[in-house]
Amino acid sequence: MSRSTLLIRTTREEDWQAVRALRLEMLRDTPLAYAETLEHALQVEEPAWRLRARRGETAGQTSVVAIEGARWVGHMGGYLPDAATGPVLVAVYVAPDRRGDQAGVARALLDEVERWARQFGSTLRLEVHEENPRARRFYEKLGFTLTGRSRRYELEPGGLELEMIKPLA
Template identity: 60%
Template sequence: MTAAFLIRSPDEEDWREVRDLRLEMLADTPIAYLETLAAARKHDEAYWRRRARPRGDGSISVVAVHEDGRWIGTMAGVPGATGPVLVGVYVAPGYRGRRAGVTDALLGAVEDWARRFSDVLRLEVNELNTRARAAYEARGFVLTGATSPYPLDPPSLELEMIKRL
């Protein structure tokens, strides 16, 4: 099954969709993000409008919008101290996996952006998020051996992974 969807960047007028997808992400996989669902629910419209518009720091944000208008995924790339970093990764249940094509399309857009800065794309994944780690490995990411404490649950670790572009 290949889903019919469009990959595009959000803008300020998409603030409601940005908010709704973020809340969905945090409810679905809380260990994947550096924000809690409770904290995100407290943000006002002005916050979501700022989050939706382009940041102006060289980063990229892309979303997958199903042909029926539902937002089904998102990824972002931000400049990091050692090069581009993949962040904010989410694909809705029912659209995950190679057959749907959503993950690969979103990742392709971020990889195209990252190639402008480096031949390596980095990410961090929580050690307990085995589904995400497997998806990254299937797409060419490898563990570097570097770890850091996960700020919202310090006993668990964030594992650094890289992909050569």
């Protein structure tokens, strides 16, 4: 797949079914990476999925997807908890068969989230679970570094969420 065949765009309310399907895929693939369980997501009803899909149209947050043909192959979100914290990267996912530098999906998604984040600050933050070394290496390759701050992961199996930060050019 070439990057030119990849559509990167924000989500809209009418995308709610695709947003749901992708979120369930994300939770099945890497349950430790998201602050939600698959069991919870399966119980979420349509109005809440519509709300989630509207994040791409809402001030102070974004929801960006990568689409190849009719298939959604990736997602990254961002939100602004407060002005002091600045923008935070969340809900990062790329389908297993679209991972890696050659595919370009992650880089394309991050480019779009960074474009959004520059409106709100000079850095982009994220949290990664200490037991997710693949994700940590991926973020380091994209320019994120550990800050030394962490917090408890609220779901089973527990552990720590490690904060990483990247300066925005």
